[in-house]
Structure formats: structure tokens, C-alpha cells
Amino acid sequence: MAAPSTTLLIIGASGDLTSRLLLPGIATLLAADPARRVEIVGTDLRELDDDEWRSRVETAMAAGDPEGAAATEVLRTTRYVAGDATDAKQLRALIDSIDCERLVIYFALPPTVTALVCATLEQVGAPEGTILALEKPFGDSLERARELNALVTRIVPEEQVFRIDHFLGLYTVLNLIGLRFANRLLQPVWDRDSIERVEILYDETVTLEGRGYYDTAGALRDMIQSHLLQIMAMIAMDPIRSIHERDLRDAIGAVLRSARVVDPVRDTRRGRYTAGAIDGREVPDYVAEQGVQPERGTETLAQVQVEVANHRWAGVPFVLRSGKAMGAIRKQAIVHFRPPAHIPEGFGGRDTGDRLVIDFRPDGFELHLTTNGRGDPFTFEQTVLRGELGGAQLEPYGEVLASILDGDPRLAVRGDAAEECWRIVEPVLEAWTAGTVPLDEYPAGSSGPAGWRTS
């Protein structure tokens, strides 16, 4: 049987996200599964004629599928409608003009505009079965996230609301389920008795690079509030009965409900990059970048220690850190194991503990184990076991889009989790706004401000 004919209506289609991530994601998806039939309708305020739109779609899809086969069918049917989706008459006319079995409305918009369009959609009404896909951030505070949740679930049921977090489509993030729950070796040691601390690090070498939005958000809202807390939940969740949506999202929700930053001043750090060089490329001071308003005090590096106050994790710090303009890419979670209860007397040289390093890009893991040295047999060394976690078939956006088109909300953030993530970071945002945590500086291309602890 042919796949149901789906129309993806992208609101905010002339924006950067559509060309940089969504259309390439669709291309990887269609290249992997040519039987899918997807019609793409783009809309935005900007006037674009048909040729301009088609050429944008073609270029963007080529980034995801250089062979270009995926774009052929899409280009045949795609169209662009310039208009204002916050205007009920225009939105109704646009939706009425679409004839399909399943409509997916993708909000590639900032949260305030998403809320306005949703309010209009509530008046207009969405066809039966419509899926709403909302880009991150979901709201820009706990209050707004609650309001938006109430609004979207008045339009369609929760199972048809896809709050996007593309990290849930990362191969290694999904693999945490297999790694954790299908290995006798790891399962019994995955708790406070055996694990000392967990670090989740996402150091990027990219800088602001013209993304005006970033200056209004900063590392805490942009990365930790969403992506890193989702990873933390996948690492910390209790064993799940099945990988069905309800079991998985209940477990994620339960972890987030238990999580908090105990002392937002003591347990957090923030920093901002100054001029420097990354891989020989000169990088200007963040405040000299175009569009930056220095008085906002936006951080480009954030570190937060989270406690998961439950039976499994009480007392185990989860340190989440994300930074831009760092000297090296480091995208990993590190699970540090406690030392054994007793080490035979007489051994020397044990200075680093055993740990599991989970790499998000490229996908893989390393298990660092203490062994007898190769030279002196009574001096410890570390032996590292490395594993690659298969090449992902789809880019994370492709994976997430596949789940949207299939109507499978497993890879989407549920409403309660979106609210919990804001609840966790809000005390930190308040402390930072009050100026109680200094904004440290670090040169672009460095490993962060002097004195920040990393493993």
C-alpha cells in the first residue's frame, strides 16, 4: 500500500531553519525511503515567486541528498504562498487550498510568533488528524510554555503535538536505550551506588555566525534548557517496559520532574568569548559581532550542575555544559564510575577512574577500564575499549521528520517535559539576571575560562 499522502505546510518557510535543516532533512529521508509521498507547501511574509522558491528548495535539498533524486518529485508539486499566517482569513484560505490525507503544520518560527499563529489556528480550526510540529524553543519561559501547551492542546490532542528537539533523533542518543537496557554489564551499575558523577558536554567551535536569535537566548536557553536536559533524561531514566511512546515519555518526564539545580549561584557558571582564533581562523570578540547587544550579558558558555533527586540518583551530580567558540569540538557524555570498595595494597599509579564516554558526533563510545600495566604488572594503567555506533542512516532532522510524517511522537518532547525543562532552568536565569553569578571571559579557541573544572 502506498504511504499516505502528506502535506508539510512550513510556516516561516523563507527562514534560515527551513533551508539549513528542514529541507535537507526531508531530502535525506526521501532518499532513504523513496516510496514516501510528501508535498511541501511553504508560506511566509516575504514575497517569493515560484522560481525563487523552487530554486531554494532544490539547493537546500541537494545538501541532504547530493544525487538530487529526492528533490525531483518534491519539486514537481511544491508551492509557496506569501502571506500572514496570523491573519485568520489568509490562514483559512491557505489550509482550504490543501488537499491531502494528512496535514503537518511545521512552525519554523520564533516562539512568540508561533504562539500568535497557533492562536489564529485555534480560531480557524485544523483539519481532523492534523499534526503540529513546533520548533524549539518551546515558549521562552515556564509561563509561556504553559500557555502554549494549553493553546496547542485546544487545537489537537497531545499525541498530535510534536515539540521538536532534533537531539532526540541523534543516533547515539537513541542508542542510549539499547546500550543501557540491553547489557547485563551496565544495567546493574547504573545508579548512585556505582556512578560518582555524570558530565554532558557539548563544546562547539562554531561562533555566533550571524544568528541574531542567539544573542536573545544564550547557551543556557539555547542548548541546556532543551537538548542537554533531554540527553540527561535518557541517561538517568528508569528502565522502561517498552519503547512505546507512552513508556518512553513517562520515564523521561519522571526524571525531569525529579531534577533541579540545588543552588543556582554555587552550582552554575557562565562565560562569554572574547577575541581569539579557532583552527587558525581569527574570531572577533563576541560583543563586536553584528547584532549583539552587550548589555544583554548573553553567555556563550554555560555550565549547570543538576541533581536528580530520586532513589536511583540522589547525590550524583549531573554537570551539563555547552559552549560556542571553543578550541575543540567535544560532544559527549561521560559517566564516571566510583572506585572499587578496596584495591589490593601494593598497587601504584591509579589516578584516573573508570568511565564510559559516550560520543554524540561522531557516534560511538569508549569504556575506560583500569588494568595491570603492560610494563610493571603492579602499576595500574587505563585500557580503552572503543566502539563505533553504526553510521546513522538519516541526519537527526531526517529522523525527527520521519517520526512526524509517521505520526509517531516518540521522538518529540511531550508537553509536561517541555514545562519541566523551563522549571529547572528558571531559577538559574533569575540568578544570572540578578548578576549573582559572574560572566567570566574566555578567548575564542580556548577550553573555557581559567579555573573551570572539566574532566
Ligand SMILES: O=P(O)(O)OC[C@H]1O[C@@H](O)[C@H](O)[C@@H](O)[C@@H]1O
Ligand atoms: O550539533 P548540531 O546538530 O548542529 O546541534 C547544535 C545546534 O543545535 C541548535 O538547536 C542550537 O540552536 C545551535 O546553537 C546548536 O549549534
